Structure formats: C-alpha cells, structure tokens
Amino acid sequence: MKIITRIKTMQNLTQKLRREGQRIGFVPTMGYLHDGHGSLLKACRRQNDISVLSIFVNPVQFGPQEDLQSYPRDKKNDVLLAKKENVDIIFYPSEKVMYPGRYLTYIHVDEITATLCGASRPGHFRGVATVVGKLLNIIQPHRVYFGQKDAQQCVVIRQMVQDLNIPVRVCVLPTVREKDGLALSSRNAYLTEKERQEAPALYQTLKMAEAEIRRGEQDPRRLTQMMAQFLNSRCPQGNIEYVMCVNAETLEPVKIIQGTVLLALAVRLGKARLIDNVLLRV
Amino acid sequence: MKIITRIKTMQNLTQKLRREGQRIGFVPTMGYLHDGHGSLLKACRRQNDISVLSIFVNPVQFGPQEDLQSYPRDKKNDVLLAKKENVDIIFYPSEKVMYPGRYLTYIHVDEITATLCGASRPGHFRGVATVVGKLLNIIQPHRVYFGQKDAQQCVVIRQMVQDLNIPVRVCVLPTVREKDGLALSSRNAYLTEKERQEAPALYQTLKMAEAEIRRGEQDPRRLTQMMAQFLNSRCPQGNIEYVMCVNAETLEPVKIIQGTVLLALAVRLGKARLIDNVLLRV
Numbered sequence: 001m002k003i004i005t006r007i008k009t010m011q012n013l014t015q016k017l018r019r020e021g022q023r024i025g026f027v028p029t030m031g032y033l034h035d036g037h038g039s040l041l042k043a044c045r046r047q048n049d050i051s052v053l054s055i056f057v058n059p060v061q062f063g064p065q066e067d068l069q070s071y072p073r074d075k076k077n078d079v080l081l082a083k084k085e086n087v088d089i090i091f092y093p094s095e096k097v098m099y100p101g102r103y104l105t106y107i108h109v110d111e112i113t114a115t116l117c118g119a120s121r122p123g124h125f126r127g128v129a130t131v132v133g134k135l136l137n138i139i140q141p142h143r144v145y146f147g148q149k150d151a152q153q154c155v156v157i158r159q160m161v162q163d164l165n166i167p168v169r170v171c172v173l174p175t176v177r178e179k180d181g182l183a184l185s186s187r188n189a190y191l192t193e194k195e196r197q198e199a200p201a202l203y204q205t206l207k208m209a210e211a212e213i214r215r216g217e218q219d220p221r222r223l224t225q226m227m228a229q230f231l232n233s234r235c236p237q238g239n240i241e242y243v244m245c246v247n248a249e250t251l252e253p254v255k256i257i258q259g260t261v262l263l264a265l266a267v268r269l270g271k272a273r274l275i276d277n278v279l280l281r282v
Numbered sequence: 283m284k285i286i287t288r289i290k291t292m293q294n295l296t297q298k299l300r301r302e303g304q305r306i307g308f309v310p311t312m313g314y315l316h317d318g319h320g321s322l323l324k325a326c327r328r329q330n331d332i333s334v335l336s337i338f339v340n341p342v343q344f345g346p347q348e349d350l351q352s353y354p355r356d357k358k359n360d361v362l363l364a365k366k367e368n369v370d371i372i373f374y375p376s377e378k379v380m381y382p383g384r385y386l387t388y389i390h391v392d393e394i395t396a397t398l399c400g401a402s403r404p405g406h407f408r409g410v411a412t413v414v415g416k417l418l419n420i421i422q423p424h425r426v427y428f429g430q431k432d433a434q435q436c437v438v439i440r441q442m443v444q445d446l447n448i449p450v451r452v453c454v455l456p457t458v459r460e461k462d463g464l465a466l467s468s469r470n471a472y473l474t475e476k477e478r479q480e481a482p483a484l485y486q487t488l489k490m491a492e493a494e495i496r497r498g499e500q501d502p503r504r505l506t507q508m509m510a511q512f513l514n515s516r517c518p519q520g521n522i523e524y525v526m527c528v529n530a531e532t533l534e535p536v537k538i539i540q541g542t543v544l545l546a547l548a549v550r551l552g553k554a555r556l557i558d559n560v561l562l563r564v
Contacts, residue, residue, distance in 0.1 A: 015449065018301070019300070102441075102532075104394065105389065105390070105442050105445035105446055106389075108388050108389075108390055110388070129387070130446075133446055134446055137447040159384075160387050163386060163416075164419055165293070165419040167293050167422070
C-alpha cells in the first residue's frame with residue numbers, strides 16, 4: 001500500500017493506471033475510519049482494479065463555530081484499517097497542498113444546498129462540492145463511493161457530477177448502524193455515555209415514521225410533528241435542528257407523502273451534531 | 283473531421299484516445315471563427331496528436347442586457363475554417379445538452395473576477411469558468427488554448443485550473459490583429475464603417491502607453507489619465523468603460539508601474555463592446 005501526499009505524484013500515477021486500462025475506485029473520507037467507511041472500501045475493492053482512499057479533514061466545509069479543531073483524527077488506526085481493506089493507495093494531502101496561498105475557486109450547487117443541513121451550515125456544501133471536485137480531478141476515478149448517512153451530500157455530489165459532466169460514477173451505499181440502530185459516524189466519539197444511550201432515538205424515530213407511512217399517513221406536517229414529539233421524549237438531552245420529509249431528488253418539502261421521499265433529521269446532542277435519514281419509496 | 287453533438291459520445295471518444303496514448307489539444311470557442319482562433323487551432327494542431335475545437339455560444343456568460351441573441355453565428359464557415367486547420371473533432375453541443383432542465387452547479391473564482399470586465403459584467407466569469415470547467419471534463423484534453431486578447435479570462439481560467447487541480451496545461455497565445463492594429467474579435471462585425479475607422483485607437487492607446495512606460499513613466503494614475511484622453515480624442519464615438527494598469531496575476535491596480543503589468547481597456551463603440559490589452563515586463 002502506497003501513501004501519497006503530493007497532488008502531482010497522485011495525478012501522474014492515476015493517469016498511468018488509466019492508460020494501462022485499470023479501473024480506479026475512490027473513497028473520499030475525513031479519516032477516523034469506522035465500519036461505515038469499511039463498507040465503502042469493501043465495495044470499492046470488489047468493483048475496481050485499484051482501490052484509492054483519501055483522508056483529508058477539509059477545512060473549507062467547516063463553519064467558523066464548528067468542530068474543525070476537535071474533529072477526531074487517528075492516522076495510525078486509519079492506515080491499519082485501510083490495509084485490512086486492501087486499499088492500494090492512500091491519498092493523504094496536507095491543508096497547504098490542497099489550499100495553497102492564493103486559493104480562490106469554489107464550486108457552488110444552488111437550491112439543494114440551502115435546505116436541511118445547508119440551512120444551519122452555510123457554506124458547508126460549497127466546501128464539500130469544492131473538495132470533492134478537486135479530489136475527483138486528482139484521483140480521476142471511474143467510481144466514487146459515498147454513504148447514504150450523508151443523504152444531502154450524496155444528492156449534492158450527484159448533481160455536481162451531472163452538471164459539470166465529471167466522468168465518474170457516483171455509488172451510494174446504505175448507512176451502517178450499531179446494533180441499537182445508531183448510524184456510524186466519526187462524531188459519535190463526542191458522545192458521553194448518557195448521550196450515547198439516548199442517541200438510538202434518531203433511528204427509532206425514523207422507523208416509527210416509516211411505520212406510520214406504511215399504515216397510510218400521507219400528511220408530512222402531521223408526520224414530522226409526531227416525529228419531533230417522539231424524538232424529544234426518547235432523547236430529552238437532544239435539541240432538534242430539523243425533522244423533514246422532502247423529495248429525494250430536489251430536497252424540497254413534499255406536500256403529500258408519495259413517490260420517493262427522504263425522511264431526514266438532525267439533532268444536537270452534547271458536543272455532537274447527529275444526522276440520520278431513511279429513503280422511502282411510497 | 284467528426285462533428286459531435288452529444289456529451290457521452292465525446293467523452294467515450296476522448297477516453298478511448300487517451301487510453302491509446304494520444305495527446306489531445308483543445309480550443310474552446312463561441313464560433314464565428316477568425317484568424318485569432320486560427321492561430322490557436324494552428325498551435326493546437328502542431329502540438330498535439332488530436333485537435334479538438336468546440337463551438338458553443340454559452341448563454342450563462344451573457345448578462346440579461348447583453349448580446350446573446352445577436353451574437354454572430356456562421357456554422358458553415360466555421361466548419362470550413364476548421365477543416366482548413368486540420369481539426370479532427372468539432373464538439374458542437376446544443377444549449378439543452380449543456381444546460382439541461384434542472385441545472386444548478388457553477389464554478390466561482392473570487393476576487394480576480396470582480397475587476398476589469400467583471401465589474402461591468404457581473405456573472406460573466408462565473409459563466410466562463412463554469413462552461414470551461416464542463417468542457418474540460420467532456421474533452422479531457424492535455425492542452426487547452428486561449429487568446430491573450432481576453433486577458434482576464436486567461437487569468438481566471440489559469441486560477442481555476444490550478445485551484446481545482448484540473449490536469450490540463452493552459453496555453454495562451456498572442457492577440458492577432460488587423461493590419462491597422464485592431465484586435466480580431468467576432469464582435470468587430472457589429473461596427474459600422476465609421477466606427478471601424480476609429481476602432482484602431484484602442485491599440486494605439488496601448489502602444490502610446492507602452493512607449494510612455496519605456497520612457498520612464500511609473501505613475502499608473504497619470505498614465506491611465508493620459509490613455510483616456512488619447513483614446514477619447516482618437517475614438518470620439520467610443521465610451522470608455524475602463525482603462526487600467528493592473529498586476530498581471532492578481533489583477534489588482536498597481537501603485538507603481540513595475541514587474542509584470544497588464545494595461546487593459548474596454549470601450550463601447552456603437553453596438554460593440556471592444557477590449558484590448560498589452561502585457562508588459564517593466
């Protein structure tokens with residue numbers, strides 16, 4: 001396994017691999033890898049000749065009040081996990097390599113970045129789109145892998161790739177969960193023991209809502225009110241940021257629950273901001 | 283010579299050519315080709331195995347009050363000229379192919395797009411950066427060619443390519459001029475005979491200023507005032523939009539004329555908006 005830190009080295013290597021006809025798969029991450037990343041890396045390994053992992057805590061996607069400094073990092077363990085998943089190349093650039101002195105260019109995706117997490121994290125998806133755009137130009141993969149847990153991120157990246165005609169296939173894999181339903185996230189590390197006990201309430205709320213929809217509920221307002229109540233009662237330490245029922249493609253709130261809808265929520269629980277979602281075909 | 287109108291067809295072809303080890307050169311244009319484009323196509327032909335020309339009048343770089351509808355078009359003559367320059371592939375997409383229904387993604391280059399032409403054409407360079415970003419993803423060239431006449435465009439594209447790590451070499455070729463010094467431009471077609479007689483004043487003003495600098499002038503304010511007076515006297519029908527002396531890389535106004543400076547001007551002359559510039563190492 002190679003660890004590459006320079007952009008030019010990485011680009012020369014992937015261009016060589018492409019000329020040789022090798023299929024390149026790519027998993028972009030911010031490190032502190034867990035089994036959610038593991039699932040992406042397994043698919044990447046299985047579906048491609050070359051498996052590339054990037055680890056980069058992208059400053060541009062953090063707001064000034066957010067957890068850039070405290071975001072968990074563990075290079076040693078990440079490298080071990082990457083080896084276990086038979087990664088061929090880790091791209092591990094520094095901030096200075098990715099954003100040198102006079103950095104001026106950003107990729108904006110309009111409309112779908114203004115809602116859900118984008119509403120409380122202005123600039124976040126600009127940072128995500130920009131760094132993913134850069135990484136796709138550096139790695140030049142045939143396939144790129146994301147987890148459904150970051151549902152809005154997946155929609156934004158798909159839109160960017162389609163709009164900018166980036167020649168890559170975007171693969172989205174199901175959210176990996178703890179046994180009690182909590183979606184895996186590097187930020188779960190922030191939870192105290194007591195907060196951790198309440199955290200499964202996010203997924204329980206989504207499952208409750210799914211059951212309501214299966215029973216015939218079609219009114220998104222009634223449903224999200226019910227979800228908020230349920231969530232507050234099971235997770236009293238949490239502060240709900242949003243509970244929404246939106247069109248899975250446009251991310252606009254639906255007026256009636258039908259077609260493919262995304263049920264999504266975000267909760268501040270202690271130092272962590274947790275998100276979760278389910279995608280439903282009604 | 284192939285004419286390709288679909289993105290997928292173009293992408294499949296260039297990916298095949300790249301796998302075969304062919305070097306691809308690319309000249310993006312809005313058509314209505316003149317000898318300025320001809321000079322780019324000649325360099326492209328000489329320096330690469332495959333020469334690709336795109337013709338696309340990009341609506342996103344025109345303001346609502348600008349000349350999108352009246353912008354000159356002549357497909358038949360463009361194809362003839364392309365053949366003459368031994369172009370291998372013309373990429374000739376429709377608006378609908380480039381900007382389908384739900385188009386949401388734009389590339390912004392900050393700071394250097396707010397001055398010079400960007401000041402009076404808000405959104406123009408966002409449109410330019412976006413379409414060039416798209417075209418580079420579609421054509422995947424090794425080299426891309428631009429003319430120095432659009433000096434700010436060249437700086438913006440270089441910055442975008444560097445910032446987003448796009449694996450292409452940006453080649454900028456000298457402005458091609460009529461015998462009387464007027465820079466070639468598709469928009470020269472808008473000039474009446476009388477306006478055309480005054481139009482060489484733009485380049486004469488730049489040459490006068492260059493001579494002043496060579497004689498020792500170091501004060502940009504005095505110089506640009508002199509340029510404006512000179513230009514107004516030789517081109518009385520024109521309305522000056524700007525006359526500036528800026529740092530060639532940052533495009534910021536210089537306080538003293540030294541290093542590499544860009545002398546640039548824009549003039550409205552009848553229905554045409556004309557620009558010209560000279561790059562000077564002082």
